[in-house]
Amino acid sequence: MYAQMVKTDGTRVRSLDEMEPHERAFQERVDAGQKIEPKEWMPDGYRKTLVRQISQHAHSEIVGQLPEGNWISRAPTLERKAILLAKVQDEAGHGLYLYCAAETLGISRDEMYEQLHSGKAKYSSIFNYPTLTWADIGAIGWLVDGAAIMNQVPLQRCSYGPYARAMVRICKEESFHQRQGFDALMRMVKGIPAQKAMVQDALNRWWWPSLMMFGPSDDASVHSVQSMAWKIKQNSNDELRQKFVDQTVPQAEYLGLTVPDPDLKWNEEKGGYDFGEPDWEEFFNVIAGNGPCNAERLNARKQAWDDGAWFRDGLTAHAQKTAAHSVAAE
Amino acid sequence: MATATLEPDVDQSALFEFLLRIGDNALILGHRVSEWCGHAPALEEDIALANTALDLIGQTQLWLGLAGEVEGEGRSADNLAYLRDGFEFRNILLVERPNGDYGKTLMRQFLFDAWHYLLLKALKGSAEKRIADIAEKTFKEVSYHLNRSRDLVIRLGDGSAESHRRMQEALDDLWPYTGEMFVGDTIDAALAGAGIIPAPQSLKIGWDEIVADALSESTLVKPADGYMHKGGRRGVHTEHLGYILSELQFLQRAYPGAVW
Ligand SMILES: [Fe+2]
Ligand SMILES: [Fe+2]
Ligand SMILES: [Fe+2]
Numbered sequence: 001m002y003a004q005m006v007k008t009d010g011t012r013v014r015s016l017d018e019m020e021p022h023e024r025a026f027q028e029r030v031d032a033g034q035k036i037e038p039k040e041w042m043p044d045g046y047r048k049t050l051v052r053q054i055s056q057h058a059h060s061e062i063v064g065q066l067p068e069g070n071w072i073s074r075a076p077t078l079e080r081k082a083i084l085l086a087k088v089q090d091e092a093g094h095g096l097y098l099y100c101a102a103e104t105l106g107i108s109r110d111e112m113y114e115q116l117h118s119g120k121a122k123y124s125s126i127f128n129y130p131t132l133t134w135a136d137i138g139a140i141g142w143l144v145d146g147a148a149i150m151n152q153v154p155l156q157r158c159s160y161g162p163y164a165r166a167m168v169r170i171c172k173e174e175s176f177h178q179r180q181g182f183d184a185l186m187r188m189v190k191g192i193p194a195q196k197a198m199v200q201d202a203l204n205r206w207w208w209p210s211l212m213m214f215g216p217s218d219d220a221s222v223h224s225v226q227s228m229a230w231k232i233k234q235n236s237n238d239e240l241r242q243k244f245v246d247q248t249v250p251q252a253e254y255l256g257l258t259v260p261d262p263d264l265k266w267n268e269e270k271g272g273y274d275f276g277e278p279d280w281e282e283f284f285n286v287i288a289g290n291g292p293c294n295a296e297r298l299n300a301r302k303q304a305w306d307d308g309a310w311f312r313d314g315l316t317a318h319a320q321k322t323a324a325h326s327v328a329a330e
Numbered sequence: 331m332a333t334a335t336l337e338p339d340v341d342q343s344a345l346f347e348f349l350l351r352i353g354d355n356a357l358i359l360g361h362r363v364s365e366w367c368g369h370a371p372a373l374e375e376d377i378a379l380a381n382t383a384l385d386l387i388g389q390t391q392l393w394l395g396l397a398g399e400v401e402g403e404g405r406s407a408d409n410l411a412y413l414r415d416g417f418e419f420r421n422i423l424l425v426e427r428p429n430g431d432y433g434k435t436l437m438r439q440f441l442f443d444a445w446h447y448l449l450l451k452a453l454k455g456s457a458e459k460r461i462a463d464i465a466e467k468t469f470k471e472v473s474y475h476l477n478r479s480r481d482l483v484i485r486l487g488d489g490s491a492e493s494h495r496r497m498q499e500a501l502d503d504l505w506p507y508t509g510e511m512f513v514g515d516t517i518d519a520a521l522a523g524a525g526i527i528p529a530p531q532s533l534k535i536g537w538d539e540i541v542a543d544a545l546s547e548s549t550l551v552k553p554a555d556g557y558m559h560k561g562g563r564r565g566v567h568t569e570h571l572g573y574i575l576s577e578l579q580f581l582q583r584a585y586p587g588a589v590w
């Protein structure tokens with residue numbers, strides 16, 4: 001997911017009877033499906049977990065501009081270029097809504113950037129993989145936006161109002177992206193053999209990293225149980241991964257592609273696919289900074305920020321001058 | 331059908347040439363602007379630049395689409411964008427200048443927008459209806475581009491000492507590439523004579539005024555009008571264009587005949 005392995009505070013989930021009155025009132029509102037708004041009392045752990053989750057999600061949106069932005073200048077037609085530009089612009093917009101949602105919890109965007117740049121805050125593992133051919137752009141729309149939707153649709157019902165509302169807007173655009181990605185691949189697999197080979201190669205490289213987006217199995221994790229009690233997570237990672245595989249495999253077949261998993265097969269009894277285990281060692285390596293593009297992605301963001309300092313300072317200086325003038329004029 | 335709205339005495343190849351000039355400007359500047367994607371100094375700037383690039387690519391589709399129609403040899407906007415070589419491109423040199431720092435990108439945008447705005451404003455009254463229609467459609471976008479680039483040039487010029495220095499440097503650097511916008515040739519003369527386009531020289535007074543206003547607010551100093559580079563409008567470019575095209579056209583060149 002865009003937010004992977006988000007830690008909660010505390011070691012176990014407490015029952016209503018163990019809670020102080022205001023915490024109990026809070027939990028009862030959450031249980032009743034009511035939205036929590038920024039000015040209300042909330043447990044410290046709830047606030048901190050949300051900040052981690054939302055900022056990680058926001059960082060993923062903006063780092064996610066890089067792998068796709070890599071192909072804007074090489075898009076094969078003017079229409080594909082326009083579609084890709086619009087998509088990358090949407091992702092930056094998602095980053096913006098999400099930073100705003102996180103700011104309602106008492107952290108500033110600059111602080112969140114600082115955490116990203118220092119490596120303290122994470123972003124989704126998926127954006128540390130390279131985009132090597134044009135088919136990767138279609139594959140990202142289809143698989144990566146597809147996996148993001150799996151996780152984000154339930155987040156529209158998340159207990160924290162600003163996050164839930166941001167998700168409503170974002171989900172609409174993500175499904176659009178997914179359809180456009182699929183459409184681009186559809187066109188390619190109907191094209192010349194070299195195009196179809198390019199699409200198969202993209203699926204071979206993006207399939208497993210996409211499954212890793214949901215994070216390792218978390219059924220037993222205390223973080224996950226607490227997040228579910230707070231309704232900032234609705235489904236386990238395995239549930240979402242299963243749903244994603246069940247939805248995506250028929251689409252791959254429709255495209256005439258082979259999913260690179262020898263263990264993949266339909267299980268009539270469970271009404272879903274059985275599939276192989278992602279390489280979790282690779283996943284933890286990517287999370288730890290050893291993915292193929294970690295250093296490049298982070299450096300690109302840091303450099304953009306550092307190189308832009310004079311620009312931001314210049315605008316601030318201008319605003320201060322203007323303010324001083326208008327004071328003097330009064 | 332393709333020539334139904336044209337006056338019979340208007341030279342089709344002159345019209346085609348003009349449409350390449352305006353379409354290629356949009357294409358090449360859109361390409362340059364899009365290079366910033368994900369690397370801008372603030373998230374709001376990333377969004378605004380993507381928006382500008384998107385507008386310019388949309389305009390490219392309209393202008394080059396019409397160019398293909400006027401040419402009448404079955405070439406689409408994509409064919410024209412992806413399958414011509416550098417000597418066949420007609421954009422002015424200003425738009426192929428490398429991005430440089432963000433200040434230079436903004437200054438290039440402002441100098442271009444001020445001209446683009448005046449050009450489209452005049453083209454709204456073109457005797458050729460298809461040109462007037464596209465101008466009508468795109469004028470609003472370009473007015474917005476100008477508002478934005480003008481505002482940022484002013485704020486950064488009259489900002490910190492460093493932002494002032496960078497903006498002045500950008501202006502000095504780009505100034506010799508502005509003259510090309512106002513030099514007409516026989517193609518321009520023919521089309522201006524038929525009321526299809528404004529004479530390039532006629533836009534100079536308005537441009538000088540927009541630029542002088544913004545520069546005085548920005549506390550930047552207008553460079554002296556010295557030597558002006560030109561050549562792009564007749565296909566003689568800088569070395570930069572070849573690299574732009576090798577990226578832009580890679581897939582179309584590597585997979586001839588493929589449909590994307
Ligand atoms: Fe997004
Ligand atoms: Fe997202
Ligand atoms: Fe998306």
